[in-house]
Amino acid sequence: MEHNPQLVSSEVAALWSAYMQNSMAFCIVQHFSQVNEDPDHTDIIQSALSNCNLVVNEVKQIFEKENHGLPIGFTHEDVNLKAGRLYSDLFAMRYIKYMAAAGTAAAAALLEVLARRDVRDIFSKTSQGFMQLYNDSCDLLLKKGAFVRSPTIPPMEKAEYLQDDSFLSGLIGRHRPLTVLELAHISKNTETNSIGRTFVAGFSQTAQSPEVRKFMERGTEIAAKHETVFREILIKDGVPLPSTWDSTITQSIDSPFSDKLMMFHTNSLSVLSIAGYGAAIGASLRKDIGGNYIRLVSEVLDYADDGVKLMIDNRWFEQPPQNVDREALRKRRD
Structure with missing residues (x-):
């Protein structure tokens, strides 16, 4: 059957x-x-x-x-x-x-x-x-020599077990060196913000709506701030900064994309950023790094929430499929 x-x-x-x-x-x-x-x-x-x-x-x-x-x-x-x-x-x-x-x-x-x-x-x-x-x-x-690589570190001499919990470090004071997992996530999140910053900078230049332009300008500032946070962590740890390729944005003010698409894409980038930060929190055993990520996630969440509200106000936010509203059906019978 x-x-x-x-x-x-x-x-x-x-x-x-x-x-x-x-x-x-x-x-x-x-x-x-x-x-x-x-x-x-x-x-x-x-x-x-x-x-x-x-x-x-x-x-x-x-x-x-x-x-x-x-x-x-x-x-x-x-x-x-x-x-x-x-x-x-x-x-x-x-x-x-x-x-x-x-x-x-x-x-x-x-x-x-x-x-x-x-x-x-x-x-x-x-x-x-x-x-x-x-x-x-x-x-x-x-x-083309344009691949953004993660920082390099010296080869590990031998594997060993931890002797105490000082490896976790505190929120302040001296911190142990970054692990390769922490470095990998910092590098990935730095590049994510670099790409997002370039995109929304172009969006802020070409959006039709003044509200959308202002929202994109705010996104550019947030992404630049987050990049700075990650780079400062690397500098303090004496890690060579990864290469960057800030791509050129032209002087065009004629948008290739609708404001609706730009807002949706910016929201998608925020969602990917939140997911990336969440994964990084799980892989970061240094408490100061985890604290940074939690603070940055909160900022992206606020930005994404404001973006959804702006999309709803302009009727650009498409409602995902949802379960039946039983209470609404009952009220229709009353």
Whole structure:
């Protein structure tokens, strides 16, 4: 007897989120494709477009098959392909690398909560596609000498067990050297803020709404502040600072993207930042570092909350699928 189960909540959530993120990313990469002048980037940009388009189309097929409402997401109305260049080709490649890494991680994490084979197939293909895109973009950035590397440390002489809890350090006073795990998270979060800062700086320059421009300016300041916090930790520990590649933003004030897309993307970057800080807290045994992350998470949460309110005020925030409001149904009968 053939078993045809309905989509469960976790599968709807995964599909809905994938549609929203990939329809947005497709618009952004379309702009990159339109203004790209580096022939070395062409294949990778086309691969990014194909991956995003594959996810959007496959989610659409399942939702239509299940008579489930399709998200509004982002369309050609959210990207202006006639707009001039806003970011450099190098930044476009850094973004695609970052997007591919986030897509790979998200797809792999979602597999754990998926039961239906057709849904698992989508995210398995997505994970493989974005992993290949990530490797290709890494190879190109390395070839161009533009890959942002983590700091280096001397090789460990021998493995040993800890003798006391001084390894944990306190919030103040002398701290033991950073571990490689702590360094890895600091480096990753520094680069995340660098990419986010560049993006929102471009958004603040081109947004139509004064409120959105002001919100983006605030985001630029927060990202710059967080980068400074991470760099100061490295400086105090005597760790060589990782290389940075602040990509050029042009003087264009003609936005390639709708304010709705820019707000959604900024909110997505905030969510990724919060997730990255959360993972770093779990990997950071020095209490002063954990304290820094907790403080920074609180600031990003406040910023993201204000962003959602701004999106709701402008009717840009698309409501995710939710359970039936039984109380509202009962009131309709009264």
